[in-house]
Amino acid sequence: xxxxxxxxxxxxxxxxxxxxxxxxxxxxxxxxxxxxxxxxxxxxxxxxxxxxxxxxxxxxxxxxxxxxxxxxxxxxxxxxxxxxxxxxxxxxxxxxxxxxxxxxxxxxxxxxxxxxxxxxxxxxxxxxxxxxxxxxxxxxxxxxxxxxxxxxxxxxxxxxxxxxxxxxxxxxxxxxxxxxxxxxxxxxxxxxxxxxxxxxxxxxxxxxxxxxxxxxxxxxxxxxxxxxxxxxxxxxxxxxxxxxxxxxxxxxxxxxxxxxxxxxxxxxxxxxxxxxxxxxxxxxxxxxxxxxxxxxxxxxxxxxxxxxxxxxxxxxxxxxxxxxxxxxxxxxxxxxxxxxxxxxxxxxxxxxxxxxxxxxxxxxxxxxxxxxxxxxxxxxxxxxxxxxxxxxxxxxxxxxxxxxxxxxxxxxxxxxxxxxxxxxxxxxxxxxxxxxxxxxxxxxxxxxxxxxxxxxxxxxxxxxxxxxxxxxxxxxxxxxxxxxxxxxx
Numbered sequence: 001x002x003x004x005x006x007x008x009x010x011x012x013x014x015x016x017x018x019x020x021x022x023x024x025x026x027x028x029x030x031x032x033x034x035x036x037x038x039x040x041x042x043x044x045x046x047x048x049x050x051x052x053x054x055x056x057x058x059x060x061x062x063x064x065x066x067x068x069x070x071x072x073x074x075x076x077x078x079x080x081x082x083x084x085x086x087x088x089x090x091x092x093x094x095x096x097x098x099x100x101x102x103x104x105x106x107x108x109x110x111x112x113x114x115x116x117x118x119x120x121x122x123x124x125x126x127x128x129x130x131x132x133x134x135x136x137x138x139x140x141x142x143x144x145x146x147x148x149x150x151x152x153x154x155x156x157x158x159x160x161x162x163x164x165x166x167x168x169x170x171x172x173x174x175x176x177x178x179x180x181x182x183x184x185x186x187x188x189x190x191x192x193x194x195x196x197x198x199x200x201x202x203x204x205x206x207x208x209x210x211x212x213x214x215x216x217x218x219x220x221x222x223x224x225x226x227x228x229x230x231x232x233x234x235x236x237x238x239x240x241x242x243x244x245x246x247x248x249x250x251x252x253x254x255x256x257x258x259x260x261x262x263x264x265x266x267x268x269x270x271x272x273x274x275x276x277x278x279x280x281x282x283x284x285x286x287x288x289x290x291x292x293x294x295x296x297x298x299x300x301x302x303x304x305x306x307x308x309x310x311x312x313x314x315x316x317x318x319x320x321x322x323x324x325x326x327x328x329x330x331x332x333x334x335x336x337x338x339x340x341x342x343x344x345x346x347x348x349x350x351x352x353x354x355x356x357x358x359x360x361x362x363x364x365x366x367x368x369x370x371x372x373x374x375x376x377x378x379x380x381x382x383x384x385x386x387x388x389x390x391x392x393x394x395x396x397x398x399x400x401x402x403x404x405x406x407x408x409x410x411x412x413x414x415x416x417x418x419x420x421x422x423x424x425x426x427x428x429x430x431x432x433x434x435x436x437x438x439x440x441x442x443x444x445x446x447x448x449x450x451x452x453x454x455x456x457x458x459x460x461x462x463x464x465x466x467x468x469x470x471x472x473x474x475x476x477x478x479x480x481x482x483x484x485x486x487x488x489x
Contacts, residue, residue, distance in 0.1 A: 024481065026397070028070055028398055030072060033063075035075075036134050045093055045095060049102045057111075057115055059372065064121055069122060069396065070124065070397060072124045073125060075108075075126060075127065076088070077134060082108045085176070088145075094108070098138055113185055117455040120453030124258065125189055125190065126192065127192075129194070130169070132153050152168065154211050165212045165219055166219070170236060170240045178248065188258060190260065191244075191259045193261050196233055230280075236284065241295050242293070245295045254404045257296055257297050260299075260368070261290075263303045263312075264312075265288045297330065298332050303318060307351055307352060314352050315355050322362055333356070333368070334369075334370050335367055335370065337371070350385060350389060364398035396453065404478040405480050408483070409474075415487060419489070422461060424438070435474040435475065435476055437475035438456070438473070439452075440454070440470065441471040444464065444468070453475075463489075470486070
């Protein structure tokens with residue numbers, strides 16, 4: 001109560017300075033953290049829980065230190081769970097044995113959310129909707145879908161897949177994702193590019209068909225119209241995407257839903273480009289439709305090509321996607337940073353970031369690195385260049401006004417501990433239900449800089465070094481920012 005009274009007294013002094021603080025810069029800076037095959041984490045299955053936690057905490061801290069503000073954390077690689085689930089078994093990438101919980105038991109997803117939020121970062125839970133087993137290294141447990149519902153699965157190459165043509169399979173994907181949406185404080189839900197599997201060729205060099213003939217015969221035409229096999233497959237995937245989007249919004253409207261499809265929609269779009277794989281026909285992925293129907297809040301086409309590659313260029317496809325964005329969603333492409341040192345250098349990745357920024361009037365920029373190992377291991381000095389050149393100015397994720405657009409008031413600020421610390425809060429605590437983040441800016445050497453982002457429950461910090469004034473804004477659930485309150489040294 002004493003704190004609130006003092007804040008009320010300070011509010012009158014703060015008011016004249018509120019309009020002098022520039023708005024923070026905006027850019028989504030993210031990366032995938034992959035768990036399948038232990039690509040990024042944990043380094044190997046079967047590590048003690050304390051070691052797993054240390055590794056995950058270090059990765060998230062490293063992401064923050066490199067300047068990222070969003071992580072996509074893989075929690076369902078293949079019909080399993082890197083969180084406490086009543087639907088699917090514990091992932092073998094944790095313990096080495098499917099369904100065996102970590103010992104002592106802990107929840108990696110919950111831990112990742114807490115650590116990311118502590119550092120002012122978003123955490124998106126990443127799901128593979130239909131892959132049942134990735135390779136043959138880990139045997140399915142008795143409670144895995146391969147054992148409980150083998151008739152729902154199809155072997156294709158080395159992997160097992162859940163058959164998207166079976167309605168119960170699609171519902172299972174929806175149920176798994178909505179269960180996480182309901183129980184965890186995630187900022188986003190993310191799906192990757194594996195819908196129907198990427199085609200493989202047999203020993204005869206001919207394409208191997210995906211064996212869903214029985215499901216096609218049983219379920220095609222139930223809606224009153226008989227479709228071709230590929231059109232029916234696209235409908236199956238469309239139904240899953242739409243059900244997930246509407247389901248998420250029915251539970252937590254401001255949780256973002258994003259998909260990272262193959263970089264092109266179809267060959268020859270735009271005209272004269274592309275060739276080979278047709279995701280629309282071969283993967284059942286009508287990614288342009290999802291974007292234009294507004295079934296995603298952000299699309300992350302995997303633009304894994306270099307800028308100067310003929311026909312398959314990073315810039316060419318980004319510009320094409322911008323033209324298709326009739327619903328005004330975010331387009332934050334994926335960049336293949338893991339290829340640094342192979343067919344590109346770190347400068348190529350920085351150039352791609354610049355391409356996105358140059359188009360900032362058409363789309364608030366954003367991007368994701370595949371995968372975080374490129375930054376964390378400093379491939380070709382990419383991590384160093386990112387910190388020193390690309391991310392030397394702090395940026396907030398772009399706002400999503402179709403999800404939330406609340407006009408948040410300025411908080412009230414109080415210095416204490418002889419001016420070494422400051423704290424803040426709303427005059428009317430009811431506003432806390434509409435905010436999610438705090439954005440701290442500081443006047444240093446005559447210039448306002450964003451110096452920190454904290455989660456909603458962290459309302460106290462040390463006074464920034466060399467700062468002559470500090471400003472605090474509330475940010476809402478979709479990163480809309482409120483008025484700034486200012487206090488001087």
